[in-house]
Amino acid sequence: MTTAGLEQVWRRCAPDVLAALVRGYGDFDAAEDAVQEALLAAARQWPVDGLPDNPRGWLIRVASRRLIDQWRSEQARAGREQVVAQRVAADALVAPAADATNDGARDDSLTLLFLCCHPALTRPSQVALTLRAVAGLSTGQIARAFLVPETTMAQRISRAKSRLRQVGARFSPPAAAELPDRLVVVAHALYLVFTEGHTSTTGTALYDVVLADEAIRLTRQLYERLPRSGEVAGLLALMLLTDARRAARSRPDGSLVPLAEQDRTMWDRTRIREGITLVERALPTGPVGPFQLQAAIAAVHAEAGRAEDTDWTQIETLYRMLRDLGPNPVVTLNHAVAVAMVDGPNAGLAILDPLLLDRQMGRHHRLHAVRGHLLEMDGRVEDARSAYAIAARLATSIPEQRYLNTKSAPRQLVRPAAVPVPEDQLS
């Protein structure tokens, strides 16, 4: 088995192993550290010794030993004479659920996901803890994906765990009444994993991961457990439909390709089919939430063979529904584009005007980028150019800034407008 294959095995075991330890010993914080050490031990030993017969049992034994060693040394430091509370033998943890696919194990990873995405934690902490405890990534891998030093990420994780202890969070599934609200928090954290992680382009570190793939894997697991939650289905669909465009989204030099200019033959048809099926199944079943609507919008785009075939009337309706669920300036921006495509650029610009007065939105590059596009559609070349220039100045993404700088350069505006479709980033 390749090292990458081995890594898949230990990472997939991680939530079960952690759950077994927490059930056996009760201490989430210490158990999580011990599992992390066991995973690192696996990374050292498995490539040399080969895959153990029972990988999950191997990890539980190693992690239990670490946990008990840690308690012993803490008690020695405290100078207490107490016998180490070895309530459960490691083998007892291994025995009952050696079959990692049973329902108990899967419920455990769900419980773990709810715990890691506890509402008392900040979103970056939820993301970091989920990636370590549920996805089985090392602190170093998570740090690289978010472009921060490992020590910073380690602090974030340890703060998250001490916060969980402070609020008395328990390793048990949320009560039925709390479930919908808790699910919203989990969904947002997973969406952030999907959008915020960066694929390393410089280093080729052995274990670097694509966080978008991790987010899809975790959301798929969540969907398998809660297939009747329309928003979980919507979230998975949104990720699949967005990720389907990954190959078409940037040129080899890293520059961005707007949706309207993408080579649609490069879109991943398998992901699109799966995403569309999920949305179509979810939409009629119950309360429609923001992820389902965003997925539906992505599906309408995916269904258009060419940019000019896009069903903008349908997209406009969906954005209006999204706006009615909860007004949000980013949704308004996207709605303005759809309105412009249906009723002409001036109708879209009229929607944008109030946003210019909002302090936060006025400094948001996307508002000015969208204004630029609508002005360009209306043939107001000079105004469009100045809007693009403002947008470029405010952008903090290097490829996006480069794109906007090109749009604000005089010669770019000679050719007909390619209509951009801003991705909504609800967060």
Place this chain on the structure above:
Amino acid sequence: MKYVILIHANPDPWGHPTSIYTPEGRALPQEQHEEMDRQFEALLTEISAAGELVTAEALADPASATLYAWSADGALATEGPYAEAKEHLAGFFLIDCASRERAEEIAAQFAGPGSAVELRPAMWPGGDDQ
């Protein structure tokens, strides 16, 4: 989201913390300095425990700087600070936090007597297909 907090000041003599070497800082009573130090320590402890502080450096006297100007014959080095700058970069903090609001909340607490604090978003290499 990453932000740098840039501290511009003109302590005389050059020294850290700059607040005890600026004229505005010197005018304050000792107790107030102690209180500000306590608050600042608490802030640093908080943001480093939270995993929001990425790194920080206090910078040496601008007189120790070397400036390089590009020329067709190669880089031209000159000694000393930018003559035209009234206030110099005295130090920086790199933070990584959940939102612009949080960054503003942190940066505001860096304001000290005789220094100007600048919060700047860092550029990032990713982007979406708008």
